[in-house]
Amino acid sequence: MKLYDFARAPSPRMVRIFMAEKGVEMETVQVDLMTAEQMGAAFAEKNPWLTVPVIELDDGTCISEISACCRYLEETHPEPPLMGRDAKEKAVVEMWNHHMFQEGFMAGAEALRNSAPPMKGRALAGPHNFEQIPDLAERGKARLGHFMTDLDARLGESKYVAGENYSVADITALVTVDFAGWVKVAPEDGHTNLKRWHEEMNARPSAKA
């Protein structure tokens, strides 16, 4: 089993943190996104969507997308559970993780990819090219602002994002909060709940993954 990774990218960091929380180690292959190695023919055979992370199983099956990599690890290494303990908790974790990803991480990607000069003509990851839309970069930044405020409110009523237990939703949120800094959005002074949680998350050894 191998993880196709890029140390500086936020998406594979989510899977690395997930692995660290489970105590899973595997061979890692760096795919250099700075030289567009993920766009080359060799990597496209592993993942036609041209993204990291990818977990390649020993039989050659390649699992791409963060949520799918995490699902594989959760099923093969159930302890500690990071995607819920019973049917209700699994659904609640999925709900919160969906919101962290769509309203946080995707907003950050929208902001970055529609404004960064190296991503001109590549405003979406994947095999198809799209031009940047400057209004979408602005919308992404505005969404990230709402994300921080809404997450602060949530963490005023809940120890972790999805409830009483640490879960994949905390991992998605942590990586998103750090990633938001790339487009200069950060927790505000008044976000005391978010800051309390962010310090706790960063104190876990997995945060360094």
Next chain:
Amino acid sequence: MKLYDFARAPSPRMVRIFMAEKGVEMETVQVDLMTAEQMGAAFAEKNPWLTVPVIELDDGTCISEISACCRYLEETHPEPPLMGRDAKEKAVVEMWNHHMFQEGFMAGAEALRNSAPPMKGRALAGPHNFEQIPDLAERGKARLGHFMTDLDARLGESKYVAGENYSVADITALVTVDFAGWVKVAPEDGHTNLKRWHEEMNARPSAKA
């Protein structure tokens, strides 16, 4: 247990098809999206993200978002499995379902919400208002075109979207193909694999859900 639903909307249709495939029935409450009932205070207590579908459990817990509703049903009604049978298949189904949702369904939502006059000022679902971005409507339509072509290629190599077994990825893809018609994107004459699969999907009793 109750499903908050709107018969004409594509998102809750995914959950209705999922339920029909499992043989699950539950009380259904129609939330009238045409009169913005989902924006009212009563519904916001059920789902602060102001969307259907929502499954309300008997203890009052409300599960919103399609993927979370399906996760709950999969865990409580495992047969027939619609999200994979073993760790590898679960991951592969998650990977394909992710692509159907992000590249298909979200592209359709992007196209519709950024162009339809009733959605002016409401280009994203949820509690925050965003203006329409016309370029994003165009991008959404272009993405749906790629989605059809890419799905046709996939269905040339695989009986179902995620492999040899019918899964939630087929449900997401079916609803997306039908939803694309709302913004006048449809399978093309040459998409023979996609058409073969679409006919098979529509022949299943669940398609009427």
